[in-house]
Amino acid sequence: MASITASYPWTTAPLIAGAPMRLISGPSLAHAISSAGGIGFLAAGTDVSTLSENLSTFESLLSASPIPGAPSDVLPIGVGFIVWGADLNLAAKAFSELPEPPAAVWLFAPSSSEELGSWANGIRSATKGKSKIWVQVSCIADAIDAVRVADPDVFVIQGADAGGHGRYASAGLISLVPELIDAVRSYYAKGSGNASSPPKFIAAGGIADERGVNAILALGADGAALGTRFLAAEEAVIRKGYQDAVLNAVDGGNSTIRTDVYDKLRGTVGWPEGYGGRGVINLSYSDAVKGVSFEENEKLYKAAEGAGDEGWGEGKARMTTYAGTAVGLVKKVATAGDIVKELRGEIVVQRI
Amino acid sequence: MASITASYPWTTAPLIAGAPMRLISGPSLAHAISSAGGIGFLAAGTDVSTLSENLSTFESLLSASPIPGAPSDVLPIGVGFIVWGADLNLAAKAFSELPEPPAAVWLFAPSSSEELGSWANGIRSATKGKSKIWVQVSCIADAIDAVRVADPDVFVIQGADAGGHGRYASAGLISLVPELIDAVRSYYAKGSGNASSPPKFIAAGGIADERGVNAILALGADGAALGTRFLAAEEAVIRKGYQDAVLNAVDGGNSTIRTDVYDKLRGTVGWPEGYGGRGVINLSYSDAVKGVSFEENEKLYKAAEGAGDEGWGEGKARMTTYAGTAVGLVKKVATAGDIVKELRGEIVVQRI
Numbered sequence: 184m185a186s187i188t189a190s191y192p193w194t195t196a197p198l199i200a201g202a203p204m205r206l207i208s209g210p211s212l213a214h215a216i217s218s219a220g221g222i223g224f225l226a227a228g229t230d231v232s233t234l235s236e237n238l239s240t241f242e243s244l245l246s247a248s249p250i251p252g253a254p255s256d257v258l259p260i261g262v263g264f265i266v267w268g269a270d271l272n273l274a275a276k277a278f279s280e281l282p283e284p285p286a287a288v289w290l291f292a293p294s295s296s297e298e299l300g301s302w303a304n305g306i307r308s309a310t311k312g313k314s315k316i317w318v319q320v321s322c323i324a325d326a327i328d329a330v331r332v333a334d335p336d337v338f339v340i341q342g343a344d345a346g347g348h349g350r351y352a353s354a355g356l357i358s359l360v361p362e363l364i365d366a367v368r369s370y371y372a373k374g375s376g377n378a379s380s381p382p383k384f385i386a387a388g389g390i391a392d393e394r395g396v397n398a399i400l401a402l403g404a405d406g407a408a409l410g411t412r413f414l415a416a417e418e419a420v421i422r423k424g425y426q427d428a429v430l431n432a433v434d435g436g437n438s439t440i441r442t443d444v445y446d447k448l449r450g451t452v453g454w455p456e457g458y459g460g461r462g463v464i465n466l467s468y469s470d471a472v473k474g475v476s477f478e479e480n481e482k483l484y485k486a487a488e489g490a491g492d493e494g495w496g497e498g499k500a501r502m503t504t505y506a507g508t509a510v511g512l513v514k515k516v517a518t519a520g521d522i523v524k525e526l527r528g529e530i531v532v533q534r535i
Numbered sequence: 536m537a538s539i540t541a542s543y544p545w546t547t548a549p550l551i552a553g554a555p556m557r558l559i560s561g562p563s564l565a566h567a568i569s570s571a572g573g574i575g576f577l578a579a580g581t582d583v584s585t586l587s588e589n590l591s592t593f594e595s596l597l598s599a600s601p602i603p604g605a606p607s608d609v610l611p612i613g614v615g616f617i618v619w620g621a622d623l624n625l626a627a628k629a630f631s632e633l634p635e636p637p638a639a640v641w642l643f644a645p646s647s648s649e650e651l652g653s654w655a656n657g658i659r660s661a662t663k664g665k666s667k668i669w670v671q672v673s674c675i676a677d678a679i680d681a682v683r684v685a686d687p688d689v690f691v692i693q694g695a696d697a698g699g700h701g702r703y704a705s706a707g708l709i710s711l712v713p714e715l716i717d718a719v720r721s722y723y724a725k726g727s728g729n730a731s732s733p734p735k736f737i738a739a740g741g742i743a744d745e746r747g748v749n750a751i752l753a754l755g756a757d758g759a760a761l762g763t764r765f766l767a768a769e770e771a772v773i774r775k776g777y778q779d780a781v782l783n784a785v786d787g788g789n790s791t792i793r794t795d796v797y798d799k800l801r802g803t804v805g806w807p808e809g810y811g812g813r814g815v816i817n818l819s820y821s822d823a824v825k826g827v828s829f830e831e832n833e834k835l836y837k838a839a840e841g842a843g844d845e846g847w848g849e850g851k852a853r854m855t856t857y858a859g860t861a862v863g864l865v866k867k868v869a870t871a872g873d874i875v876k877e878l879r880g881e882i883v884v885q886r887i
Contacts, residue, residue: 354788355707
């Protein structure tokens with residue numbers, strides 16, 4: 184079976200993907216990750232209106248600084264969509280207007296299986312099959328369902344430790360990766376999937392350094408996707424207050440929580456049932472737990488929004504700091520290129 | 536630095552430990568695990584009254600079937616205590632009456648740091664320092680605290696995926712193992728710990744096959760401890776209904792939950808705040824979530840208790856089935872010896 188890097192010929196094994204973090208993963212971050220032999224993802228998220236502009240910015244970066252080994256028929260990056268909230272027609276239109284579509288499209292959080300199937304078909308049709316379909320799942324049931332409706336080229340297996348949105352009911356990668364891979368392979372072995380293209384598997388959630396990457400390879404994954412680690416990339420579109428809060432947080436199992444408190448305060452509505460966002464525990468969360476009324480908590484949150492970088496930080500933080508449990512392993516800002524090389528073990532990190 | 540197997544000379548790398556599961560990990564299971572080159576643990580749990588009898592049974596098994604490489608000054612097994620509920624004086628007395636104490640004593644869930652310190656000192660004193668002190672933790676803060684009061688020989692790093700009792704606030708092994716190891720090593724590097732004996736690290740929670748073992752080695756751990764996988768050992772003291780429920784459960788992130796519902800129904804009181812037990816979701820749990828009154832739920836539970844193996848099983852289950860998220864990787868009953876060899880990769884398992 185061909186290695187996953189064969190499908191993305193500018194990449195180096197083990198494959199490192201930059202997760203499409205809404206508002207944070209822009210053209211510069213994607214370009215930097217792909218330039219280092221990983222695969223960067225632009226985050227379209229729920230809002231496709233800025234996609235064409237972001238793709239065009241990426242194309243300018245690529246012209247100025249080409250990526251060796253990139254094929255001529257696709258852009259050497261991917262684009263991530265939050266399926267329940269994004270407009271498929273706009274996405275398909277943006278892609279069909281491009282000379283080359285992105286090498287991969289990452290689909291997350293459909294409101295139904297049918298919607299996931301429509302997206303997979305719609306994207307394949309708009310890109311003449313050139314964009315590989317990546318589907319993010321966090322349990323076995325969703326994975327088997329995705330095979331049935333979307334025949335993914337790649338599964339992104341999201342573990343419970345992941346930052347930002349994910350399912351409450353989930354397991355860590357240590358048990359989820361092997362069980363999910365076995366279940367999907369066995370489904371294909373029974374002749375139930377498209378046997379000519381069994382999927383590859385990328386693990387995400389709790390990985391922040393070379394040790395995490397080697398662990399998920401041992402579990403059977405073909406590569407790793409990371410969000411939290413790239414929050415501390417120089418190219419991330421992120422406020423200094425947010426980035427500092429990531430650098431300062433330790434003991435992620437204690438200091439982060441998956442909750443809908445942040446969605447509610449930010450006025451984010453529409454996530455399908457069962458999803459919450461993992462972020463660093465802050466005053467908004469602890470006030471909500473203490474029983475402070477939503478109205479009062481929202482007022483305090485809005486005031487923090489007006490405070491700029493001062494809205495984050497120990498003891499006074501109310502601004503949302505989405506991050507995974509690996510947040511304690513993120514201790515310095517670096518270029519995305521150096522982060523990718525560290526993850527592959529090409530740059531050795533002094534730890535203590 | 537000497538490898539961890541040097542301290543337990545009958546063992547083979549990578550070190551496989553059988554977790555001390557209350558009521559389930561008895562002398563036969565411990566003997567079978569240690570005989571295969573792992574280290575079995577007897578579960579004293581909260582009740583030390585059966586410890587002497589269990590140790591004596593183990594000694595008979597050992598006489599009948601000696602373990603090659605076992606040293607003469609310790610028994611080639613460990614004993615696990617749930618510290619908040621166990622009686623240190625009784626434990627110390629049981630050990631001092633033995634010709635040889637166990638090679639390791641595993642301490643879990645103290646109600647305070649002081650209590651953990653007393654246990655570590657008390658056991659070291661009763662066994663003349665022959666029993667190594669293993670301390671189970673699931674966050675960085677508890678680990679640093681344990682170094683301070685107990686100077687553990689071994690940390691058992693328990694991830695959120697572990698079955699049975701553990702802290703609600705926890706991370707998966709993928710991020711917890713590297714962060715905890717870095718934090719403890721850096722504490723020792725600052726001269727804050729006993730520099731002559733920096734601890735070793737055993738990872739537990741979500742590991743069920745060779746892939747999980749290799750993953751935690753990649754994360755930097757020295758060995759793996761497993762509970763759920765040994766629920767399906769021939770030598771486990773377990774009802775067939777419970778064992779079948781483990782074999783049948785899949786998709787552990789969906790099918791298990793950490794909760795206090797089972798403790799309440801079973802009348803288990805005394806766990807320190809912040810601990811819950813992960814088990815397979817059953818009717819007791821779903822009724823509790825649905826709002827069935829405790830009295831009614833308890834009545835239904837007691838009726839199930841009287842139903843023997845019929846108290847478990849799809850759709851009718853009310854008996855508690857403590858298990859971790861790796862439950863979906865446990866598909867067959869085997870001897871504990873074969874399980875240990877599979878975990879070390881000496882027996883190759885056909886997966887699909």
